[in-house]
Amino acid sequence: MIVAKFLSWIETAPVARRAEATSALARAYLYSPLEPNEKQAAETALTILLDDPAPIVREALAHALANSPYAPRQVILSLIQDIDDVAAPVVAASPVLLDSELVDMVADRRTIIQMAVASRPSISPALCAAMAEVAESEACCVMLDNPGAQIAIFSLRRIAERFGAVPSVRNALLAVEGLxxxxxxxxxxxxxxxxxxxxxxxxxxxxxxxxxxxxxxxxxxxxxxxxxxxxxxxxxxxxxxxxxSGQLTADILVRGLCMGNVDLFVAAMTSLTNLSETRIRACVSDPSEGVVTALCKKAGISERVAPAILSSLEAYNRLSDNHGVALPRSRFARLMVDQILGDYNGIAEDEMDDLLALLRRFATQIARDEAREMSAMLKQVTAA
Structure with a gap:
């Protein structure tokens, strides 16, 4: 009887009053000890309210039901098909919704709904994968910031592929622990x-x-x-x-050696030659022209680069013996590249012009890095 009077009343009641009454009815349905027939009548009334012409009434219904696992399923499914302001709070919170339903919404709806999905208290790996594949950058950014999102590594990789150039997404990815x-x-x-x-x-x-x-x-x-x-x-x-990705080039290897990063060289040559790490490290410790040339050939690296690699390894061993790890990285790199360039005094520039140009660029960049580090150290000393 009370529900019947309510349905009669809402036909002429002001919009604001209808919204208040709708919220009260929804809370009564969820939390009051109603008799079975009263519960059914209230559910019928909630279903009828889905047709209210005023969005504010439907929004009140959405907010009242959004967080409850006991909300009528047919009402929830209708609300998520409504306008964005009505659907968003339900999409963001309702435990009634299945992953398959949310995946469909991510694929078919606008960014605001995708962002609502991305802000849910818990997002399964499968739903995260769907988001990573089809959601807009704003929604992916919200998901990356959501501690309840169970994002698999392959999904992180897909987001990076799609939106790595977007500053907000890039920053959110870099903030992911253990990226x-x-x-x-x-x-x-x-x-x-x-x-x-x-x-x-x-x-x-x-x-x-x-x-x-x-x-x-x-x-x-x-x-x-x-x-x-x-x-x-x-x-x-x-x-x-x-x-x-085609980035493991001779330039990278020579630059790494100039910086003293022998571990990068060892890992790269192990991958490129399929030789054991032990054999590659033996070459690093006791390099010779024949061994380095053969190693470059097996790795698919131009033999023209072999002298630079040989010189780098020899310079690394000399400097390591003399200084160990006591030198700052930039200073060690500066000494490395100076010694490597010195080894080319007897080589005509027209024979290895591109390699010499590369080494000279390294020398310039390394010198500037060293100058910046020294400047920072002087500032710290002055401040102290």
Whole structure:
């Protein structure tokens, strides 16, 4: 009887009063000890309220039912098909909804609904995978910031592939604890590509020069990244990513050696030659022209690069014997590249001009890095 009077009343009641009454009825349905017939009547009334022409009434219904596992399923399914303001609170919270229903919503609905899915208290790996595949960048960013999202590594990788150039997504990915190193390297490349497309850069730097700067910057960042990873599985993962993406070049290897990162060289040559790590490290410890040339040939590296690699390994062993690990990285790298360049005094520039140019660029970059480090140290001393 009470529900019948309610249905009669809402036909003429003001919108604001209808919204208040709708919320009260929904709470009564969920939390009051109603008789079975009263419960059924209340459910019927809630279903009828789905047709109320005022969105504020339907919003009140959505907010009242959104968090309850006991909300009528047919009402919930109708609410999520309503306008975004009505659907969003239900999509964001309702435990009644199945993953399959949420996946369909991610694929078919606008960004605001995708963001509602991404903000749910708990998101399964399967739903995260669907989000990573089809959701917009804003929704993926919300999901990355959600501690209840169970995002698998392959989903993180897919997000990086799709939106690594978007600053907000890139920052959210980098904030993920334990982000795999191959994804971090992918983000470095995408950041460089995004910087190349800036109108200011294109206005003042030629296309060829942009490409050269981009490659140098990415190679340098990759070598720096390799210094920060562990020398086990993480280094192997980085090398395999570089190999599969076509980035494991002679430039990277020579740059890594110039910086003193022999572990990167060992992991790379182990991957490229299928020789054991023990054999590669033996070559590093006691390099010779014949062995290094054969190693480069087996790895598919131009034999023209072999002298630079040989010189790098010899310089590394000399410096390691003399200084160990006492020198700062930039100073060690400066001494390395100076010794390597000194070994080419007897080689005509027209024979290895591109390699000499590469080494000279390294020398310039390393000298600037060393100067910056010294400047920072002087500032600290002065401040103290």
């Amino acid at each position: 795999p190193i191959d994804i971090r390297q992918m983000l470095i490349v995408q950041l460089g590509a995004a910087l190349q497309q800036l109108e200011l850069v294109q206005s003042f730097v030629s296309s060829e020069r942009r490409s050269s700067l981009f490659k140098d910057a990415c190679d340098k960042a990759t070598v720096d990244l390799a210094f920060d990873c562990d020398q086990g599985d993480e280094m192997i993962a980085l090398v395999e990513h570089l190999r599969l």
